[in-house]
Structures are given as structure tokens and as C-alpha cells.
Amino acid sequence: xxxxxxxxxxxxxxxxxxxxxxxxxxLMIFDHKRLQARAQQQHIKVExxxxxxxxxxxxxxxxxxxxxxxxxLYCDPEALKTHSEKMRKLASFVDIHPTRMLARIPDExxxxxxxxxxxxxxxxQIRALRIEGLDFITEAKRFYPKRELASHIIGFVGIDxxxxxxxxxxxxxxLTPKGGKILLERDASGKTLSSGVTVEAKGNTxxxxxxxxxxxxxxxxxxxxxxxxxxxxxSAIMMDPYTGDILALASRPAYDVNEGGNARPSARRNRAITxxxxxxxxxxxxxxxxxxxxxxVRPDTLFDVGKGSIQVGGKTIHxxxxxxxxxxxxxxxxxxxVGSIMAGMRLGKENIYRYxxxxxxxxxTGIDLPGEVSGWIMKPEQWSGTSIGAISIGxxxxxxxxxxxxxxxxxxxxxxxxxxxxxxxxxxxxxxxIASFRNSENHRVVSEKTANTFRDILKSVTEEGGTATSASIxxxxxxxxxxTAQMIDPVTKRYSRDMYVSSFVGFVPAxxxxxxxxxxxxxxxxxxxxxxxxxxVFREIVRQALSYLNVPREDSLGQRALLVSR
Amino acid sequence: xxxxxxxxxxxxxxxxxxxxxxxxxxxxxxxxxxxxxxLEYSLGELEKKKVQCLRDQKMLFAxxxxxxxxxxxxxxxxxxxGFILPDRLRVVHVSKDAGSLPRYASLKQKHVAGP
Numbered sequence: 001x002x003x004x005x006x007x008x009x010x011x012x013x014x015x016x017x018x019x020x021x022x023x024x025x026x027l028m029i030f031d032h033k034r035l036q037a038r039a040q041q042q043h044i045k046v047e048x049x050x051x052x053x054x055x056x057x058x059x060x061x062x063x064x065x066x067x068x069x070x071x072x073l074y075c076d077p078e079a080l081k082t083h084s085e086k087m088r089k090l091a092s093f094v095d096i097h098p099t100r101m102l103a104r105i106p107d108e109x110x111x112x113x114x115x116x117x118x119x120x121x122x123x124x125q126i127r128a129l130r131i132e133g134l135d136f137i138t139e140a141k142r143f144y145p146k147r148e149l150a151s152h153i154i155g156f157v158g159i160d161x162x163x164x165x166x167x168x169x170x171x172x173x174x175l176t177p178k179g180g181k182i183l184l185e186r187d188a189s190g191k192t193l194s195s196g197v198t199v200e201a202k203g204n205t206x207x208x209x210x211x212x213x214x215x216x217x218x219x220x221x222x223x224x225x226x227x228x229x230x231x232x233x234x235s236a237i238m239m240d241p242y243t244g245d246i247l248a249l250a251s252r253p254a255y256d257v258n259e260g261g262n263a264r265p266s267a268r269r270n271r272a273i274t275x276x277x278x279x280x281x282x283x284x285x286x287x288x289x290x291x292x293x294x295x296x297v298r299p300d301t302l303f304d305v306g307k308g309s310i311q312v313g314g315k316t317i318h319x320x321x322x323x324x325x326x327x328x329x330x331x332x333x334x335x336x337x338v339g340s341i342m343a344g345m346r347l348g349k350e351n352i353y354r355y356x357x358x359x360x361x362x363x364x365t366g367i368d369l370p371g372e373v374s375g376w377i378m379k380p381e382q383w384s385g386t387s388i389g390a391i392s393i394g395x396x397x398x399x400x401x402x403x404x405x406x407x408x409x410x411x412x413x414x415x416x417x418x419x420x421x422x423x424x425x426x427x428x429x430x431x432x433x434i435a436s437f438r439n440s441e442n443h444r445v446v447s448e449k450t451a452n453t454f455r456d457i458l459k460s461v462t463e464e465g466g467t468a469t470s471a472s473i474x475x476x477x478x479x480x481x482x483x484t485a486q487m488i489d490p491v492t493k494r495y496s497r498d499m500y501v502s503s504f505v506g507f508v509p510a511x512x513x514x515x516x517x518x519x520x521x522x523x524x525x526x527x528x529x530x531x532x533x534x535x536x537v538f539r540e541i542v543r544q545a546l547s548y549l550n551v552p553r554e555d556s557l558g559q560r561a562l563l564v565s566r
Numbered sequence: 567x568x569x570x571x572x573x574x575x576x577x578x579x580x581x582x583x584x585x586x587x588x589x590x591x592x593x594x595x596x597x598x599x600x601x602x603x604x605l606e607y608s609l610g611e612l613e614k615k616k617v618q619c620l621r622d623q624k625m626l627f628a629x630x631x632x633x634x635x636x637x638x639x640x641x642x643x644x645x646x647x648g649f650i651l652p653d654r655l656r657v658v659h660v661s662k663d664a665g666s667l668p669r670y671a672s673l674k675q676k677h678v679a680g681p
């Protein structure tokens with residue numbers, strides 16, 4: 001009997017083991033894939049790789065754009081417990097009216113944003129409320145520590161860190177790394193186990209050619225000019241005339257880049273490259289350079305401008321002041337319209353057009369910023385009878401401030417047209433230079449001799465008897481040219497009597513320039529002339545910039561210095 | 567007879583050893599696995615702390631950068647006279663080549679070479 005029971009027991013045990021083995025085989029072999037997928041779903045979490053835009057630095061490595069890690073508040077509508085007092089407090093923390101906040105929460109679904117990218121203190125206050133159904137997600141927020149500084153260069157990003165303007169937009173593909181997914185293990189309670197995998201992808205760092213201090217100096221002086229002349233707008237660009245490195249570029253009005261989305265469109269306009277204006281007398285550069293290069297004029301060529309006016313195609317053009325017989329050098333120095341038109345007529349319309357194009361007018365400079373316009377100059381066959389007179393004094397043409405600066409830089413560097421650029425290097429997160437823009441694409445547009453001769457003429461503009469004595473500084477020679485142009489009245493479509501563009505463009509030190517710069521003030525009130533409105537701004541910027549760049553005074557060269565030993 | 571006795575002895579010794587080793591092995595495996603999981607939890611916590619530290623570091627870095635901006639230094643109330651660039655009249659440029667100019671100023675020697 002006991003043997004029989006033992007056999008039954010053994011048989012039962014063996015049968016059980018066989019059943020268990022079969023079940024195991026079913027689970028582990030036959031149904032393996034489905035069950036593995038279910039298991040993975042339970043304990044493997046798929047997360048997006050956190051994409052972080054690269055930094056933007058100035059030429060000396062000072063940070064202009066970086067990332068913060070902030071928290072965004074969301075709710076699970078199904079799990080949300082709306083306690084009225086707590087919700088009222090929450091609404092005050094996120095600065096939304098309680099009814100509007102509740103309206104954002106849908107009745108169905110498991111996810112809805114309440115407020116994104118909260119300041120850390122606010123996130124802590126909300127966390128302390130312990131509202132069930134609310135949680136946070138960490139996100140990257142673009143932060144611009146210098147606020148308004150270089151706003152038109154840097155640009156800004158949207159709420160999802162999508163590039164919208166400036167360098168952020170132009171170099172987006174370098175700044176934004178590729179994302180992707182990563183797998184993280186978690187337990188039954190949802191707690192994440194260590195994966196050892198990096199969950200952050202960093203973008204490349206962009207190094208700009210601008211210098212924070214020079215940029216600040218330029219912006220500060222523009223602000224001062226805007227206030228002094230109650231101007232509608234202003235622009236200034238400082239550039240290395242040899243390499244095309246933009247050292248500073250500013251427009252007014254400006255905006256805080258951290259609040260870029262809320263800025264007025266007029267404040268967001270990068271007038272230095274997106275706005276055209278009639279340049280006025282600064283365009284006499286084309287007549288001067290063309291005339292000298294084609295040997296139609298020499299600095300001492302005499303022009304009889306005694307009448308103070310000239311008739312061109314039935315239109316009379318006047319000089320501001322009357323002169324008698326003056327040399328071509330004086331035509332530029334005193335900015336005589338009559339003399340310039342006479343020189344323009346000697347040069348001829350074909351040559352004027354050719355030299356305007358050679359100096360880069362009517363085409364984009366190729367600067368690496370979005371939105372640049374090409375300006376406008378008519379082909380000679382489209383010119384009217386008055387065009388040769390108008391174009392010789394900078395009317396009937398539309399240029400950008402950057403085009404004008406580039407043309408004067410060609411005089412500063414001895415006749416080469418440079419390609420302006422705002423980015424000098426792109427550096428990978430591993431600190432490897434992956435692109436460098438230091439190799440400039442300069443090409444000769446005028447002979448060195450012509451450039452040097454015209455440079456000497458431009459030096460006289462800031463000397464006694466010139467139109468821009470207020471641009472001269474102690475210790476160094478300044479070469480440049482003033483411009484005063486009437487604006488077109490948008491209502492009458494004719495030249496306005498009270499809307500002007502005042503400008504000064506030049507370079508310093510005149511014989512070995514460290515930088516070239518243009519200053520433009522739109523619609524100044526109280527004065528209109530470039531020599532009165534823009535030239536003093538130029539001087540103030542130059543004074544500070546030369547000090548910052550440690551440029552020696554030319555009048556101290558060769559003099560003995562007294563040093564006192566410690 | 568003697569042979570049978572020897573076999574029994576081996577069996578007598580090996581059987582418990584094998585059983586003990588088997589249990590110890592299973593226990594060891596479970597213990598090891600639980601320790602690995604424990605470590606993974608600790609590492610997960612540490613990673614969270616690291617992320618928090620990195621977040622704070624980024625915040626502090628941004629704060630430092632804001633504080634060191636040229637515009638802020640200029641307008642700082644501590645900087646009562648304003649942050650000013652040096653007067654170029656008071657800056658002496660020491661040339662390396664010019665024979666007539668002072669060429670070398672050494673703080674170590676407390677002496678200025680030159681004319």
C-alpha cells in the first residue's frame with residue numbers, strides 16, 4: 001500500500017515538474033517575444049535626449065547666450081485635485097488669472113501645460129503646495145546674460161528653443177545638436193535606475209567677432225545720441241577694415257533678448273543690414289575713387305563752384321555754403337554738391353555705375369546674418385536727365401549702412417573689398433574647432449595709390465575747414481566723410497523738409513586703421529548735418545575704443561616717456 | 567568490503583558539501599543581484615543629485631556672467647566714479663625696438679632700463 005502511494009506521489013511530482021517545464025518552455029521559448037515586449041514596456045522607460053543649444057561667445061570668450069535648466073509645470077487632468085484655495089495660490093504664483101488657468105486644463109487626457117519655464121523660486125513655491133496631479137518637467141531655457149547688448153546680432157529663440165532671429169537663426173544647424181531617444185530602466189514604482197548613459201546632447205559653441213566692451217561703448221553712445229537729438233532710430237557698425245571682422249554692430253531702438261518674443265517689430269529690426277537709405281554726401285566716395293582711378297580728377301584739380309548751384313537736367317542743385325574756385329580735395333573736404341556733380345559729369349554715368357558696383361553697392365555684402373538686403377542702384381540706361389547730378393551727391397541710390405562701411409574700408413585697407421562676417425569660429429563640445437571664418441575673401445577694387453590718395457583727402461574732412469572737425473580726436477588722425485540726406489516723406493512721396501538721415505563714416509588711425517566705423521542717426525531733431533549730429537558720436541566712440549584697444553597716440557610717438565621706478 | 571567503505575565516506579563528505587555549495591551559490595547569486603540593484607538605486611539617486619548640481623552650476627554661472635557684464639560694472643553703485651577707460655594721455659607705451667625709448671621695465675630689479 002505504501003509502495004503504491006509512493007508511486008502515485010512520485011508520478012504526481014514528475015507530472016508537476018513536466019507541467020512546469022512545459023509552461024516554462026511556453027513562456028521562455030514559444031511566447032518569448034510577446035512577453036519580453038510586455039516586460040520591457042513595464043520596466044524600460046524611453047526618454048528623449050535633452051537637447052541643449054551651444055553657447056554664443058564674444059571674440060574674447062565672454063558669454064552672450066547660454067542655457068539654464070528650469071522647470072515647466074504640467075498637470076494630469078484626470079488625477080488633478082482642484083482645491084480652490086491651493087489653486088488660487090497656484091494661479092498667483094504663475095501669474096495667470098485663476099479662471100484662465102482652469103480654462104487651460106482640459107476635462108480629458110493625461111497631460112496639459114500650466115506654465116512653462118518657471119523661475120526656480122516659483123517652482124519651489126508651487127511644489128510646497130503639494131497639489132495632486134501637478135508635476136514638473138525640466139527644460140532648457142535660453143538665457144542672454146547681457147540682455148539688450150548685441151540684441152540685433154544674437155537674435156533669440158522661441159518657447160521650444162526654436163531659432164527665430166540673428167545668429168541663433170543663421171547658425172541654428174551648428175547650435176542645435178541632433179536629439180534621439182535613450183532607454184532607462186525603472187522599477188515597479190517608477191523609480192529610475194542608473195543607466196550610465198548621458199542624457200544630454202550639447203550643441204557647438206559659436207564665437208563671434210564682436211567685442212562686448214566695444215559693443216557696449218557703441219550702444220551707449222547711440223543711446224545718448226538718440227536722447228540728445230530725439231531721433232527716431234540710429235545705427236552704428238564698427239569693423240576691422242582688413243579682415244571684415246565686425247567688432248560692434250548696433251541699432252536703436254533695441255530690445256531685451258530675453259523677452260524677444262514680446263518686443264515691438266520696429267525694435268527687432270536690424271537696421272544696419274535690413275534698412276536702405278539714401279546716403280547723401282558719403283556716396284561722393286564713388287565719384288572720388290572713380291575720378292582718381294580713371295584720372296579724370298586729381299586732388300588739386302580746380303572746380304569753379306562760385307555760383308553755388310548747378311543745373312542738371314532742368315533741376316537746380318545748390319551748395320549749402322558758397323565757395324569760389326576750389327580743388328577736388330576741397331570739394332570732398334567741404335562736401336560741395338556742385339563740385340561733386342562736376343566731377344561726376346567728368347567721370348560719366350557708365351563709370352559712376354561701374355565704380356558703385358565695384359565698391360559693393362547694389363549687392364549684398366554676404367554678412368552671415370539673416371535679412372540682409374542688397375540696396376539699389378539703377379543701371380545707366382535707366383537714368384533720367386537728372387540722375388547723374390542726383391547720384392553724384394548720393395541721391396537716387398539706396399544703400400545699407402554695412403555696404404557704405406565696407407566701401408570706406410576698401411580705402412582704409414589700401415583698395416581691397418572685404419566680406420564682413422560676424423562669426424569667427426565654431427567649436428565642438430569636445431573643444432575642437434570645426435569651422436573657422438578667419439580667412440577673408442578680399443579682392444582688389446581700386447589701386448593702392450588711389451586708395452592712399454583718397455585717404456589723404458578724407459583726412460582733411462576732419463581737419464580745420466572740413467565738415468567734420470567734430471569727429472577729430474586728440475592724438476590720432478581720423479579720416480572720414482559726413483553725409484546728410486533728405487528722407488522721402490511717406491505721405492507726399494517727395495523729399496521731406498524736416499526728415500533727414502545724418503551720418504558719418506570713417507576710420508582711425510587714418511594711416512594704420514584699427515577699425516572703420518559708420519554712425520547713422522535717423523530723423524534727428526534740432527540739427528540735421530552729419531558733422532553736427534553723427535560725427536560727435538563717432539568721436540566719442542573712437543575716444544573710448546582707442547583707449548580700450550590700447551592704441552598709442554600718434555603725437556606721442558618718438559617722444560621720450562618718463563618712467564618712475566618702484 | 568574495504569572499497570565499499572571508502573565509497574561511503576566520499577559520498578558522506580561530498581553530499582553535504584555539494585548541497586551547501588548549491589545553496590550558497592543560489593544565495594550568493596540572489597545576494598549579488600540584490601546588491602547590484604541596490605547600487606543601481608544609489609547611482610540613480612546620485613545621478614539625480616548630479617543633475618541638480620549641474621542645474622545649480624548653470625544658474626550660478628549665468629548669475630556670474632550677468633554680474634560681470636561691462637554694462638553692469640559701469641553702472642554699479644560701488645563704482646561711484648563710473649567704470650572708465652584709461653586716459654590715453656596717461657598711458658605710456660613701452661616699445662621693444664625704439665632705441666631712444668625705454669625698452670625694459672622690470673619690477674623685480676626695481677629699475678627701468680633705458681636712457
